[in-house]
Amino acid sequence: MLGPVRIVDGATPRTIAAPKPETLLSALLARRDQLLTVDQIVAEIWTDAGPQRAKSTVHVYVSRLRAILGAPGPARTGPLATCAGGYMLHTGADRLDADAFHGLVERGRAGARAGRYSEAAEVYTSALDLWRGPAYAGVSLGPIVRAHAARLEASRLECLELLVEANLALGRHRETVARLYALTGEYPLHENFARHLMVALYHCGRRGDALAVYRDTRTALRELLGLEPSRALREIQHAVLTGAEPLGARRDSMAG
Numbered sequence: 069m070l071g072p073v074r075i076v077d078g079a080t081p082r083t084i085a086a087p088k089p090e091t092l093l094s095a096l097l098a099r100r101d102q103l104l105t106v107d108q109i110v111a112e113i114w115t116d117a118g119p120q121r122a123k124s125t126v127h128v129y130v131s132r133l134r135a136i137l138g139a140p141g142p143a144r145t146g147p148l149a150t151c152a153g154g155y156m157l158h159t160g161a162d163r164l165d166a167d168a169f170h171g172l173v174e175r176g177r178a179g180a181r182a183g184r185y186s187e188a189a190e191v192y193t194s195a196l197d198l199w200r201g202p203a204y205a206g207v208s209l210g211p212i213v214r215a216h217a218a219r220l221e222a223s224r225l226e227c228l229e230l231l232v233e234a235n236l237a238l239g240r241h242r243e244t245v246a247r248l249y250a251l252t253g254e255y256p257l258h259e260n261f262a263r264h265l266m267v268a269l270y271h272c273g274r275r276g277d278a279l280a281v282y283r284d285t286r287t288a289l290r291e292l293l294g295l296e297p298s299r300a301l302r303e304i305q306h307a308v309l310t311g312a313e314p315l316g317a318r319r320d321s322m323a324g
Contacts, residue, residue, distance in 0.1 A: 070165045071200025089129045094207045096157035098216035105154035112210030169198050185237040192231035232264050241271040256288040266304050278308045
């Protein structure tokens with residue numbers, strides 16, 4: 069899910085070569101432990117009305133998936149179960165890379181709340197290392213998978229921001245600048261990334277560069293959204309201009 073869809077069973081990951089069964093598996097993963105009706109599957113796989121025998125074709129794809137998963141099982145009790153009107157995929161706890169990712173993010177949050185920023189940064193990095201590309205990379209996305217991919221990508225961005233915050237709390241301003249420049253370039257409307265970059269640059273003695281980040285972000289917001297920067301970003305600009313208040317004061321890097 070955190071990249072191209074693959075099945076890991078032993079040392080060698082396996083992919084599904086056929087696009088439509090891959091889309092079916094992706095939809096079942098996005099709705100795991102929930103009923104996915106045959107009509108929903110048809111809408112997910114075919115953007116138009118689908119072939120005349122679309123529902124029969126879905127049943128064929130399900131049979132293929134059961135064989136690929138290596139545990140066909142009884143139709144009503146196996147991991148890919150037949151239910152009234154559709155199918156349901158049971159994966160079990162902690163079997164998906166997305167589950168591992170979310171678990172690590174929560175561990176990182178707990179460490180940060182306790183002031184253990186070094187531990188938090190390490191755990192957030194481990195969480196991000198699970199990503200092998202965009203969510204469901206290469207899959208033909210229907211509405212269900214597209215929505216789930218967007219949620220996963222939002223969680224990845226949040227984890228990136230949490231990692232930046234932990235590193236800034238540790239006083240790792242110089243080490244964080246390059247990553248933040250890359251993030252603000254990729255997400256020019258993400259004000260928190262701009263704010264963190266301004267803080268990091270300020271603590272590196274680069275006030276002019278920090279103000280340039282503010283100007284670039286304000287221009288992007290105005291031209292693309294017709295909006296002004298948020299109060300939080302304006303306050304950072306004011307602090308950089310005046311030096312009247314500390315920005316992202318360094319916390320105890322020995323905590324934890």
